[in-house]
Amino acid sequence: SSPDAYEEISPVIAHRGASGHAPENTRAAIELAARQGARWAEVDVTISADGIAVIHHDADLKRCSDGDGLVIQKRLAELKQLDVGSWFAEQYRGEQILTLSELLVLANHLELGLNLEIKPTIGREPETVWAIHKALQQVHFEQPLLLSSFSIHALQSARRHMPHITRALNVEAIPADWQHRLEEADCAGLHFAKEFFDAAQVSAIREAGYHMLVFTVNDADTAQRLLQAGVDGVFTDLPQVLEQALGNARG
Ligand code: G3P
Ligand code: MG
Incomplete structure (x- = not known):
């Protein structure tokens, strides 16, 4: 991992992999993102339950698997029994929940930069960060790496255990006290929702020396506008669309 992942960031980051065309957060979605030209994935x-870092968006298993209940209440062996592909399309039946270690090996192989968004259960922030730390000790990750979270507690924990990995604060709307919030967890970047884009705020944040990424942007015009306004990149479910529109313009 690099001292500042933003130096190597791509303007196009595949959101949960190529999640518009493959089941989010699976091996299939990550491989498709790479095939579609993405250089980074979130x-x-x-x-x-047994403290292993796994790749899944919801706390609950209902939406994105053939099981139900909470991820944090199932041991890895139970999670591995679930099908996390067929809810999206029959052709993806057989996809299994990825551990972070498996994902790191895959992204090394595909040469993909990773933004790991820490989604801890409230109260389990330190264990979640510790599990990420353990996976990164197991697998030497050779690509740029960026940690982010909506949880200040998780980011502070990450700062303690993995101070050398670049951190970003996730928010929906840009808070009025963004500088204070970024300083609280010593973050290099702010990631916010496109609905809350504000040109003046973006300029001020940039002038203060912070980086910005915006979620979730699935059309090229919006992506262009945001990049011109000074954000570093966008998260997209459709990396192919944005890579085609923006990729060639890269210096
Ligand atoms: O990390 C950016 C974005 O993924 C945050 O929202 O709900 O898609 O995880 P969400
Ligand atoms: Mg996310």
């Missing part, structure tokens, strides 16, 4: 990281 995934959501949480923990199993």
Whole structure:
């Protein structure tokens, strides 16, 4: 991992992998993102009952698997029994929940930069960060790496255990006290929702020396506008669309 992941960031980051065309946060979605030309992917990281870092967005298993209940109440062996592909399309039946270690090996192989979004269950922030730390000790990750979270507690924990990995604060709307919030967890970047884009705020944040990424942007015009306004990149479910529109313009 690099001292500042933003130096190597791509303007196009595959959101949960190529999640518009493959089941989010799975091996299939990550591989498709790479095939579609993405150089970076964002995934959501949480923990199993036995404290293993796994890739899943919701706390609950209902939406994105053939099971139900909470991820944090199932051991990895139970999670591995679930099918996380067929809810999206029959052709993806057989996809299994990825551990973070498996994802790191895959992204090394595909040469993909990773934004690990820490999605801890409230109260389990330190364990979630510790599980990420353990996975990164197990697998030497050779690509740029960026940690982010909506949870200040998780970011502070990350700062303690993995101070050398670049951190970003996730928010929906840009808070009025953004500078204070970024300083609280010593973050290099702010990631916010496109609905809350504000040109003056973006200029001020940039002038203060912070980086910005915006979620979730699935059309090229919006992406262009945001990049011109000074954000570093966008998260997209459709990396192919944005890579085609923006990729060639890269210096
Ligand atoms: O990390 C950016 C974005 O993924 C945050 O929202 O709900 O898609 O994880 P969400
Ligand atoms: Mg996310």
